[in-house]
Every structure is written in C-alpha cells, then in structure tokens.
Amino acid sequence: MAIDKQSQHSAPSRSLVGDRGWLPRIRLAGQRSLTRYRIPFTRRTWFQGHAVVNPRDLTRQYKLDDKRPWFWIGGLIAALIIPILVGTNLALTAATTFALYAAINLMWMLVIGTAGIFSLATLAVVGASAYLAAWFSIEFGITWPVMLLLGTLVGLLFGAIIGLPALRIDGLYFALLTMGVVELCRVYVLQSRTFGSATGGLYGADTFIPVAWQLKTPGLILGYVAAFAVMLAMLGIYRLVNGQRLGLLLATARESEATAEALGINYQRARFTVFLISSAGLGFIGGFYATYFKGASPSLFSIDQVMLLFAMIVIGGLGRAEGAVVGTGVVVVLDKMFTEFGPIRFIVIGLIMLGVTLFARNGLFGIRDQFVEFRNKKKSERRSGRTEKGGEPLPEEATEIRDKDQIYFRRFDKRLRDHLKTLVTPEVIEEHRLKPLGQHSDPLERVLNYFRGAGGENKYVLYELKANTEYKIIVTTGEKGIPPRDVDSTIYTSKNEALHAVFLKRVQDLMDS
Amino acid sequence: MAKIVLTGYCDRFSVKPGEDISFMVSAEGTKTAEVQLVRLIHGDENPEGPGFIEKEVDGPIDGSHSVRKQHTQAGSFARIDDPDTRLALGQAFTLWAMIWPTTPEKGRQGILARWSITHDRGYALGINGDGQLEFWVGDGKKTDAVHAEVPLRPRQWYLVAVSYDPKSGQATLYQERVETRYGNLLSKITPLDMNSHVTEALRIRPADAELDFLMAGCHDHNADRGDFIGQLYNGKIDRCGVVGRAMSRADLDAMLQEVTQPADVIAHWDTSEGYSDKGIGDDIVDTGPNKLHGRGHNRPVRGATGYNWNGRDDCFRLAPHQFGGVWFHDDSMLDCQWKATFSMTLPDLKSGVYAARLQAGDTIEHLPFFVRPKKPGSAIAMLIPTCSYLAYANDRLGLEFPTSQLVSAHVPVFHEWDIELSKHPEYASSTYDTYSDGAGVCYSSRLRPIFNMRPKHRMAGTAVAWQFPADMSIIYWLETKGYDYDVITDEDLHREGKDCLSPYQVVINGTHAEYYSERMLDATEDYLAEGGRVMYLSGNGYYWAVSFREDDLSCMEVRKLDSGSRAWQALPGEHYMASNGERSGIWRNRGRPPQKIVGTGFTSEGMDESKPYRRMPDSYHKSVAWIFEGVEEELIGDFGLAAGGAAGIEIDRYDLTLGTPPHTRILASSEGHSDSYPRVSEEIAFNFPGQGGTQHYHIRADMTYFTTLNNGAVWSPSSIAWGQALPWNNGDNNVSRVMANVLDAFAKPGPLPGAEYHAEEKHWK
C-alpha cells in the first residue's frame, strides 16, 4: 500500500487560519446572580441577549440576540439631534420633511408590505385629511388638536372608501384605480375655490407653533421635534401591526392562502383592517401637516411626489421599518440639501434606485445578508476547488468540525478507499458473483469488510417482497424511526442475485468516490 | 382503502388447560377481525424446508371479533400520590432536584412538574427547547418563564432549583454543577462554566393544573388518545423536593454541600430510600411530613449511581445512599396496558405451540402462546427459551445498529414488519438496542406486540429465522417424527425451579437459550445431578445473567457488562440489577461458564455460511457410537435452513479450563468457518490478528456428550443452526438421525446405552 507517497502527493495547499478577537469579550461568571429586568408590560428584557460558550476556549461570553434595537436608538437619537445642532433653517425644514415622509412611508409599508395592497393613494389620504382639517380650521376655527383628530377620522373614512375595492380587484388594477383617485383629488383642489384654487393652496389654519416663533429657528425646531414624534408614533404603529398577531396572520396567509383558510384566518378581513389602521395613521399625518404648514397645498396630490416616496421605499427595501426610514433619509437629503445641483439630483436618485433594484435583493438593509450569502457561496466554491471530494478537510473546514475524530476518519477513509480501489478487479467481482456469502479471497474480504463497516446513512440493503423469490434494493436513512427508501424498481429473484447487485452498487460508489 | 394493520399480545406466555388467557389487539383500517385458534408446526419459509405450517384447532375464541386502535404510553416517569393536593402550591415555593440530564438538547422536558401542556396551566421546572433549565408557569391563557443562561450539558450532575414567590412574581433559578470525580462526563479540569443564577419577575401567576405532580414528564391530551404524558425527560433525577417558601441562594448552596430536609418542607423525595438487598421497586419515597410518595411508570431504572457516588462502592446494596439515581428514558415501555379484545378459558388442548390467528382483508397476524399440559405426561419437554425471546423482542438491529453488518457479514434483508416496527417506537426495543438517550435497554417485557416472535419472521441483520420461528423447526421435527412431548417455557422454569423439569426424562433447549436467570441455571444443574438429561441445542446459551422481580415475571432485566458479545455496556457502578440485586453480565464472569452445565460455551458467531460437523475419533468409542447409528457419512449437516449448514450462526466449544466435565467426549466438530467467525470478546485478553475461522482452531462447534449422576446425561451439538437443519428433506437427513438416536435413548428411563463400556482399553493396534 503506497500510503506515504500518496499522502505527500495529495496534501492540499494549507494556510494558517484563526482570527484574533479584537473586541473585548463580555464574560459573565455563572456564579454571579443575574437579574433580568423586563421592559414594562412585555416579556422582553432590556438587554435581549444570551450567554454562548465559545467553542474555541469554552469561555462563556455574552451575545446580544439582536443588535438592531441599539442601532435604532442610536440612529434615532442622531437623527433627532444632528439637525438641531446644525441649526440652519434649511437643515431643519429638510429634517421635518424627512420625518413626515418617513412617517408616511411607514404607513405605506404597512399597506404594501403587510397587507399586500398596491395602493398609490397614500399621499392622497394625507392630502385629503390635510385639506379638510385646514378647511374646518379656517371655516369653523377648530384648534390644532381637533385638526389632528379630524385628520385621523377623515383618513379612516377615506381609507374605508378606497380600501373596499382592494378586496375585490387585483393588484395592478387597484394601483391604477388609486392613481386615478390621486389625479381626481389634484384636479379637484386645483379647480375648487373652496380649497384655494386661486391661492395655490388653502392657508390660514391653526398651528401648534406659537406665533412669536413662527418662521424662526425655535419654531422650526419645535416643528421638527413634533414631526419626529409623529414619526416615532408611526414606527410604534408599524411595529404593533407588523410584529403582532395581525402581521403574523398575514405573513402566514402570504405563504399560503389555503393554509391560512384552513387555520380559520380571515385573510381579507385582516388585510382590510391593516389598510384601515394605516389610513387612520396617514390621516393623522395629514392633520399634522395642516397644523404645521397652517394649511394644505395641491402638491400633496402630485404624481411626482408619489414617485419620490416610491423611490424612498425602493431604496430602503420593502417590508423593513428601518428601510423606510433610511430610504426616506437618503432621498430627502439628496432632494432638499443639494438643491444647487438642480435636476441632476433626480438622476442620482434614479441611479441609486436602479442600483438597488439590480444588485440588492432587499434594499439597503438586505445587503448584509446578501453579502454573507455571497461569501458562503464563494467559500464553498473555493473549498471544493481545493479539496478532493470526501478527502481530508482543509484547516478552515476543520475548525468547523465539532468532533475532531471525524477529521482523522476522513483522512484514513480516503486512503483506505484509494487502496481498495486497486483491489477491485473483474476477477474479484466474478468471485463475489459466484459466491456472495462465506470465505473469500483476501482482496474481496477487505473490500467487503469496508462495505459492511460503512455508516448507516445511505447504506444499500435488501427488502424481501415475497419470501425467497422477490427482493429489491433499498437505502437506509441512518435515522431512528425513518424508514429506508427505494433505489429503483429492479426485482431480483434470488437472494444471491440481490446480494451481488448490492455489491455492484457499493463497488460503483467506491470507484466513483 | 387504508392498509389494515393488526397486532397484539397475550397476557401470558404459557397457559394450561383450564386457565384463562386474554388477547390484546390493536387494529388500524378495520373494525373486525376473524380469529382462529391454530396450532403452529413450522415457521421458517426457507424453501429448503417444509415452509410455514399451521393447523386450525377448534377454540372458544374462533369467530369474528370487533377490534379498534389501542394507544400506548411510552416513556418512564413518576406520578406523585398527592390526595390532598398539597402540591397545588398557592404560596411561595421552591422546587429543587439533583439531575443528570442525558439529552438536554432534545426539546422541552419536564423534570418536576404539575403542568398541563394542553391547557397551559400549572408550573414546571424543566428543560426548554434550547436545552436550558427553565421554570415555566401558566394561568390557562398565557405562559411565562425564566430560563438559565447556558444550556445544560449532558451527563453532568447539577443541583437545579427555582425559588418562586407569587406575590412579587419573582422567580430565581439556581443551577450549580455538582463536583464529582466519577459521575460526570467531563472532569473539573475542563474550563467550562456550567453554573447560572437568574432572577426574573414573571407576569403570569400559575393557575392550578388540577393534575398529578409528575417527575420527568408533563400532562398532555389529544382527542384521539385522550390523556397521556408528554414532554418526557431523559436522564437521572436523584434527591429532589418541594419546599413551601422561596429558598435563598445560601439555602441552596447548603443543599449542594449536603442534602438535608429544609425547613417548611412539603415533599422530600429520598430516591435512595426503600432499597433492599433483593432489589428496588417502583416506589419513590417521600421522607417529608406529608408522605407524598411517587410511583414509577414504565419502570424508571433505579439504583443508578447518584450525584454523591464515591466510585469506590460499586453496588447499590453496599451504599444505597450513593445510588439514588432514578434514570428516566422517554422511550422505555413495559406494558401497553391495552384492553383485552377477547379471552378464553383454555380448553383441553394437547401441549404445544399455539396462536390466535387474526385476519382482516389480506392482513394476517399470529399471537403465539405456549400450552403446557395440565399435568406433565410425556417423557420429553421442549423448553421454549422465552427469556431469550424477551431479550431479542423487537430488536431494531438491522435498521439502527451500525456494526451489525460487520457481525453478521451479511447484507440485511428487511421485510414489511421491520418497516412497520420502525413506525412504532412505542412498542419498545430489545436488550440489543439503546434508549433514545444512548443508554442500553435493560428491561424487556412481553406485555406488548413482539414483531419477531411470529411465524415466518426473519431477522433482518442475519437474514435467517431467529429465536421463535427458528425454534419452530425443532417443533416441526418433533411433530413429524411423532414424538410425544410437552412444551414448557423459561418463565415456568424460573417460577417453579427444578420441579418444572423433574417430571421429564429429557429436556430439549431451543436454538438460542442465551438468557438465564440464576434460578433457571440452578434448576437445570440440580435436574441434571438427579439424573435428568438435557439436549443443548443452542449456540451461545446459558450466557447472560438475567433477573425478574419476584412479583412480575412479565419483565426481564439484564445489564451488559464489560465482557461478552454485547450491544452496549452498563455504566460503572450500574452492574447490579434493580430487579433482585444480583450482578448481571455473563455467567462465565460470575463463575458459572455454560461449560460446567452443558459441556460447551460460546466461542464464535457469524452469519455468512454455516458448515457441517466432521465426526471426531472419540465418537467411535462404543459408549457413544450409538449416537451415530445409521449414519454412514463422516460429514454431518452439510445442509440446513440457517445459512446452509448445521454448525453455524453462533457456536460453542469444549473447554476443560472452563469446567467442561473431564469425561466429556467431543463426538464431532465443525470445520471450515470463514473469517467472519471471529473468537468472541470474552476469550480475548490481548487482541492480535488471526482470530478468525481460517486461522484459529477455536472457531468450531463441538458436539459433546457426557453423563451426569444417576443416569443423567448432556448431549450438546452447540450450534444455533442445528435445530434449523432438522427439517431439511422433510426431516430425513443425518442431523435428524443423530438427533433421533439421542432423543430415543434419553427419553427412556434407566441406564443409558453404552454405559457398560467403561473398562480400561487394552488396544493391540
């Protein structure tokens, strides 16, 4: 057996592996009493994490289950503070726009992502609420808190009216229908005197900003903080709807409508409920819009605004709250902060959209997963290029094998198989055919012992269909309680014939390995 | 139409005319089954033999019976007897236990629980889906829980506890590794922190589950099965208890140092209480004031090494307090507890092997049983090795035992019944299998369907008829040759001792009488000493020491120890049987090699090819030559239903050093065995190459003969395959001839043939 020569021959190229830990590890001794404090009214704890045992040195380390809440908190605090610190009017109005659009987009995400309704009337709901709240304020002198309430009610009503057809007609038709609604609203307010066709908008409503602060920095700061609060509220609604029962129901339903129905989930009703909730949210935003701008403008109904919102969602990635917020941020910063670049901004926004749709499957926030997936793919490609199938593992692969015994087994098994392959000759096969059971020549015994000792998974065995006259080959699964499966439909009429057929299959697998 | 499945079992192995026997049947796909009493004659369908033969007999069970599906509770657990519901626990409390989990990663498991899975009510200290210690509560609508930081490690001792105060909702988990040099899988040098102490305020207050407090399981229910126990725990539970206040960390630290009854104790289970020199029962004793005793179901394994085992005292009889481990297995099952489908008072039937044949559509099932005579009337007794049937009952060797192909040197041949069995883990396994947590199966009972105790059955791994269907070849031969014989079973022999054998001139062993209790061995030895005669037709017989509880012969216990051909090995300190306190393992290692009783003992096994015997020179001595009367050939048994020869499968050998009587003759020995017949492990001290049939002369079956006191004698062909060679050519063959010569002589009282040829030899040549 030319093992020595072979081992030198087949030694794969090896490089050092092992990463040094640069970040300090949070070690928690098991002796220490740990109290997990919960977030009030939930079962969640503040630091949702768990201890893990590092397989390399058995150290117990603390690991956060989900780092996202911390990113959220950090990100939101930064988003709140930076515009105030910058303090320019431009920055503050841009930030306010961002907060409002982000709020709208969160609600839109509920409609599209959670309820699966392709409505383009999102902004129209905001507009309708803003117009009515403003009009009531001007005509009847209602104060800003009532405007918020009224906006919400209008949103709910509007939502109910346009939501009903969504249950009856398919996605694309519904999208066109809502586009029609938007255009109808726009044309209406442009021509309606009541709604300020002459002044290019309806102005003069009550506002929450004190008169003295109006159009001054403190007023803008107050406006921004208020808009930010609205965004936080919408984020809360988004999480409640999407993360709780309703969202889970709809997620199940999206997987399979049949399963959902079998489980007694009323898919259409759940969708409609989500649509109503988001419409009410949008109505509230509309009311806020009217109190912030002291009125409403027809631009709320313009298609280009809808398209801009759409761009935000696409860039951020559908179905993720952080996507809606960050996507909005990106577009608003480009749109409002770089006005000196003119229309080129929109080309840049378009290019980003194109890039995201072409290369990132799930928007900006899908990039990380996509990257990991890509790395894994590359990894397995590279590994399979460097090792022979079933051969000795590479150092980087060995680090991932828990039972190190298996590493030696693979080395040994490879060499054994290489040797056994040289023993399988036509004479040996013929010897087995003539006498499958009993004492055989040394080469055949060695080959048979290898076959007999192989693990229980994917092992060829026989199944006797009819006593002594009908056999077929099946394959064991090696798992308790999981019956063997069929290989093919060949029937062997004697046990010896069947035994030899199994032998031939095993030889085939050996030679192929 | 759904496939019809019929299966069942009898409430007893052997029955005499006038006694009652019940049949428990479970059926799928049919509501009725046709029942016919049959006498079984032959069970092996090998075309070299006569095939399957049964004879219909008129019986009171014949006719159509309604059948239904019957369910089985698998898994061992203990139920606490708590008539005053003291464990409903409205107040602050602590649950604590010394545990040694074996499969913490397997999913949710209850350790100490009064928990309804279906209604989310009650409380439980157990293991969660992530393998962590968890305390969970439920109020009937919602559940809440606190879990430890790291998963429990398998096979390590821990003190675990939860202190809970419903007023504040605060639950504190306590998880501390118990330091022991012996019982833990990992030594203390492994730098693995296994401890955890977590406090969390729970939002939910437990509502009373209104169900029994359990160890190692939780209450479940479904419409089909009704109530059953689920979330079964794998591993040992040692001392444990319930205390009526939230114990502090310091209180529990003190328990870790020494387990004592704490103040405000509600229940204090001293699992090592109630042991006797004669074994351990199912009761788990509460030594606290309320006497809330527990009772094990599906026989948790008692007397296992405990958290405080010192490694020096190796038996629970020596230091009971160190052996408080109660080992629960989620797939242990000893009694299906099915309702009787039909019963009968046995009519006056001739002794023999019978079965209730069930039929529905194309599905046929036999439920075999053994009819003893009302009073022993024949000279010949066929001893059915039911202990060995139990040992092999529902073996899953071919499907699950990775080295079985190396042992058998044969590609397994599966059948419908193997697949069906694999769908029914609840019918439990054989003593050749392991429980789901890797421990060897040490209990086997007959109160369950036994798939391989059926005519026509063939063992997958060896591809031959094994045990019951193989023994039917001896029955066929006795029937065909017209012998008048009685059937008795191992269970009868164990119960009645020597009296069971004494009425007979000769007792015939089955093909593989491997498992023997001390009482069976004693009875056989005494019977032989008093002039009895034994035809030892087994290979690898009188091998494992087994035991029964005095009050329950339905369940046999065995521990596979450090030697012998064994499918598993008992842990250190667990070599003594809980059923009666005796050491298990092979009889040879207890000073009673089979050679002392039947002249030969286990030497090798293999399933590729059986071989013939060749007559040995000693067989020409007139004192034994009569055994070969009418046999011209030198080769005996170059045919047979078990791999084509009379010597094979498992074979035994003469050995003076192991107590073969010195006057024993080797009449014939088998030859030409393959290297797939290696020497058995107990023969090997140093291992080296050349232990196989082509290289080592020990690989042979010896046909031996010796006389005992009072005209007694033992004749031993010492091979499993012998009995299966008898039916070849309809019983007309030289194996049959030799067998008949011996049986005819043994069945006659008085001096044996050839006894007069005892004089000193004066040879001229």
Ligand SMILES: [Fe+2]
């Ligand atoms: Fe055996």
